[in-house]
Amino acid sequence: MRAFVTYSLVLLASTGVFGQTFKAKCGVTSIPAGQQFKVIYTVDAPGGGFKGPDLKDFNIAMGPNFSQSVQISGNRMQASYSYSYVLSGKKPGTYTIGSASVTANGKRISSNTLTIKVTQGGKAVARQNGQASGSNEISQYLFIKGTASKKKVYLGEQLTATYKLYNSVRFVDSGIEKMPSLNGFWSQDVKSPFDHVTWNTEYVNKRQYEVAELKKTVLFPQRTGTLEVDPLAMTFQVQQMSKNFFDNFFGRAKSKRYKIESKPAKITVLPLPTKGKPESFAGAVGDFKISTSVDRAEVSANDAITLKVKIEGTGNLQLLESLDLNLPADFEIYDPKINDDIAVLASGVRGIREFEYLIIPRHAGNFKIGAVEFSYFDPTKKKYYTRTADEIPLRVAKSATSEVGAISSRSMSREEVEMLNEDIRHIYDNAYSTVSEKQTFFGSKGFWLLTGFPFLLLFAAIAYRRKYEERKADVVGKKERKAGRVASKYLRQARASLSSGDHNAVFEQVATAMNGFLTDKLRIDTSQFSQERIEQILSDKGVERSTIEALHKVLQDCNMARFSAASVGASASTLDGAERVIEQINKKV
């Protein structure tokens, strides 16, 4: 086995003359389990993309650590770059540490493999010293305590994890076996094991211990559920007290190697309540104040202003991101610069995170900016709070450049560009017209009266006329009807006379009837009563010639009858004729 290892090493070493070499080296070939040893990979040219070997069979205490060294001898410079691990074996057995690879000078090269034999750990040591001991017996005298300041927190709420070493033995050597990974937390170290360690004295269970704080970290849980403050492990080479006084005195006491690790602490992370969660909430947990400021309160358009948003307080400040500035449109905003003044103390993370924004107003106007809303959850009070910074008045004057510059933000059409070269028309320089807004007549009472008046007038006129016509028609009607009646009366008398045989009377009565009828109907005086006149009037009124002739005949007959004896036939026909004539004239006149 040894020969094989040596042989392969020599073989690899010989190739180093011609090209880049990547060598793996290990200090030991056989080592007890639990005991640390170093493996170093070295390349003699700058390399990148280091890919380590598969180390699942080992505990990685540290690594890969990168270091480089330069050696100048005479005129030659030799540089070497190395990647190292500190490992310890888990279980006894023979293991091969596979090769690692790196890219150097553009070529990917692999290292040699290593074989290592892991022997029985504590037992071997115990056999050496003749004492059987587990690590339990030491835990009374030497232990690491890992504590968390809070066991139950909200998502994002800070807590502190502390690792303290309690020691009541003497140890000659110590080393970090494993650092806690603190998965699920975002952490900020207050103190790390690489800082200077101070020792205090404490009494626990009636025993005196020397206590050193190894590590103090502020943790911010990044997910809900159960998280673990996992163990920090160290190894110590503890001096054994021999029963032999002289051995102790002369420092020949044996020492034993122990692995000490802290017990894990479980942390319950609660989700933030949904009730009352403000819209602007973005994950800030703690206690904060917000304020804003600008460097200038009066600018011209297109000038830049610096707006600073300051969040001050304690909590997950470093996880805060840019906020919504709530600026009016027409403002250009650039990504902010973040300035932090934050201290990580044992009590937590506290300080100021300042966002510095560059903003440019594009148009003139009076604005109020800076009313930025910031919401956070206070885990001690278990409530959401929203704070709004005070608004700052900002006056933006018109851009110092001409008007055209102000609208360069939108493209101008060709017509507009042409128009810029045109000028306005000239003023009216002769006379001007006026329009009075007041109206005194239209809509006034007088106006409505004058509007209504013509209608009234019309209705009155119509009414009056109607009445007059009515009356007139009446009078005439009366007379006409009367005329008809009187004539009828005499005609009836004539009929009676006819039937009684008094023919003379018939003619007389017919004559009377005709005369009366005609005078009334035609509205003529008896003095004007002559046959010619009557006939004239009748024909004027449109009475037919036949009717007029019939009338003429009737009147003639009556006249003749006065002077001569009448016959039956004549009187009857005359009477009939008279009736007919009257009827016809009635129709026409």
Add this chain to the structure above:
Amino acid sequence: MKRLLIIPMLLLVSFTNANNMFELGNQEYEAGNYQEAINSYQAVLVNGDLSPEVYYNLGNCFYRLEDITNAIYHYERALKLDPGNEKAEHNLSLCYAQTVDKVEPLPEFALTTWYKKVALSQQTDTWALLFVAALLLSMLSMAGFYYVKSVGMKRTLFFGGGILFIISGALLLLAFSNRSILHESKYGVIFEPSVTIYSAPTENSEKLFILHEGTKVEVTAEKNDWREIMIANGNTGWVSQSAFKEI
């Protein structure tokens, strides 16, 4: 006797005074003293009269002073009183080429402009008087229809009366149009350099868009100090009444 003369004298004096201010304004404009010209022109209108020519001249003064917003405002006022005025429309188009918001104003239907011109050609009271006179004549004509005997006359009077009645209706319409044109305050011009338009009459509502000075808006509703406005492309929103001036 003296008292009777005083009132007409005063009117005459005020008229000539106003006329003088107008002349003075013109002189100052020609001399390039635009601010003084503005003062003179405004003195002409101090007794509450409106004048399209004076508004137009004021528009020119503001344009010269590079106060485009006020120029727009005054040209629009001139056009309200004298629709279709070519000088005002031309100058206004130069102004709109320089506003920040590019909002294309819809051209008015030519017939509408012509009608407005006609309606504004007389004072409101003039139309009212003419209406009453026409109505009276029409009624007299109709009344006469009932009184004359001749059929020919009757026909003339009836149709004449009918036509006069229609004319009087038109005159009444003109009187109403005249009044509504003068009194309507439907339009305004934004004076605030940059103003936010909201979705509701309160600042706690969504911000819709921004308008800049010189933009003409149409007022469609009001609530307290807020006005609902519409711009030429149809977008609507609410704005504080202090941000614009009514034309």
